[in-house]
Amino acid sequence: MSDPLLVERNDHIETWTINQPEQRNPISSEDMIEAFVDNARRVQGDLDVRAIVLTGAGSAFSAGGNVNDMKSKAGMFAGSPYELRNGYRGGIQRIPLALNDLEVPMVAAVNGPAVGAGCDLAMMADLRIASRKAWFAESFVQLGIILGDGGAWLLSNALGPQRAAQMALTGDRVDADTALKWDLVVDVVDADDLLPAAHELAGRIAKNPPHATRMAKRLLKESRTSDLREVLELSATMQAISHHTDDHDEAMDAFLNKRPAEFRGR
Numbered sequence: 001m002s003d004p005l006l007v008e009r010n011d012h013i014e015t016w017t018i019n020q021p022e023q024r025n026p027i028s029s030e031d032m033i034e035a036f037v038d039n040a041r042r043v044q045g046d047l048d049v050r051a052i053v054l055t056g057a058g059s060a061f062s063a064g065g066n067v068n069d070m071k072s073k074a075g076m077f078a079g080s081p082y083e084l085r086n087g088y089r090g091g092i093q094r095i096p097l098a099l100n101d102l103e104v105p106m107v108a109a110v111n112g113p114a115v116g117a118g119c120d121l122a123m124m125a126d127l128r129i130a131s132r133k134a135w136f137a138e139s140f141v142q143l144g145i146i147l148g149d150g151g152a153w154l155l156s157n158a159l160g161p162q163r164a165a166q167m168a169l170t171g172d173r174v175d176a177d178t179a180l181k182w183d184l185v186v187d188v189v190d191a192d193d194l195l196p197a198a199h200e201l202a203g204r205i206a207k208n209p210p211h212a213t214r215m216a217k218r219l220l221k222e223s224r225t226s227d228l229r230e231v232l233e234l235s236a237t238m239q240a241i242s243h244h245t246d247d248h249d250e251a252m253d254a255f256l257n258k259r260p261a262e263f264r265g266r
C-alpha cells in the first residue's frame with residue numbers, strides 16, 4: 001500500500017503530497033489522519049525544516065471526506081450519533097488541531113478541486129497559490145451536513161463573515177480567479193507553474209531564521225483571538241527571545257557587512 005502522504009525534502013523545504021489520486025485525495029481515513037498528525041509533530045521538532053508545500057497528487061487537491069464511506073455509513077461515518085461525534089473528535093478534527101499547533105509556515109499549492117474538508121485543508125495553510133484548474137467549494141450543506149472539521153472558523157478567519165457565509169450556506173464553487181479576488185489565494189498560475197511558484201514562495205520564507213518565522217506565525221495566529229494588549233505582551237516576550245539568538249546576531253552582521261547570511265536555527 002502506498003504512503004497516504006508523500007514527503008520529500010529539498011534543503012529546508014518539505015513537500016507533502018496527498019497521495020490517493022484514484023479517490024481524489026480524501027483525508028478522512030485513519031492512515032491519512034495519522035500521517036498529517038505524525039508529520040506535523042515531526043517537523044515541529046526539526047528546526048531544519050523552515051517551510052512546507054502541501055499539494056495533491058493527480059487532478060484534485062482534495063475531495064475532503066470519502067463520499068462512498070459517507071453513503072454506506074462506513075469508516076469514520078459509521079455508528080450512532082454519539083459514536084460519530086467521538087469519531088470526528090478523535091479522527092479528522094485532529095488534522096486542524098495538529099496544523100494549528102504547527103509553527104512551520106505552510107504554503108498550499110492547490111492543483112485542482114478543493115472540496116468540503118479539502119477546502120478546509122487548504123484554509124489550514126498560511127498561504128495558498130492556485131492552479132487555474134483549481135476551484136474551492138464548502139459543499140457540506142449540499143450533502144445535508146455541516147462544516148465538521150473547523151471550516152466555520154477557518155473560512156471566517158480567511159475571508160471574513162460574509163464571504164464565509166456565502167460559501168458555507170450555498171456550497172457553490174469558487175473558481176481560481178474569484179478566489180484571488182476574494183483574497184482566498186495569493187496568486188493564480190498555470191498548472192505547470194504551480195509547484196515552482198509554491199516552492200519559490202516557500203523559499204522566500206525558508207531563507208529567514210526559523211525561530212523568527214515560527215514565532216511570527218504563532219503571533220499571527222494568536223492575534224485572531226487576542227486583544228491588542230495580549231498581542232503586545234506576547235510580542236514583547238517573543239522579541240526578547242529573538243534578540244538573544246545566534247541567528248539574530250548573524251542577520252545583523254550580514255546586513256551591516258553586506259553579505260549573505262547563513263542561519264542555523266540557533
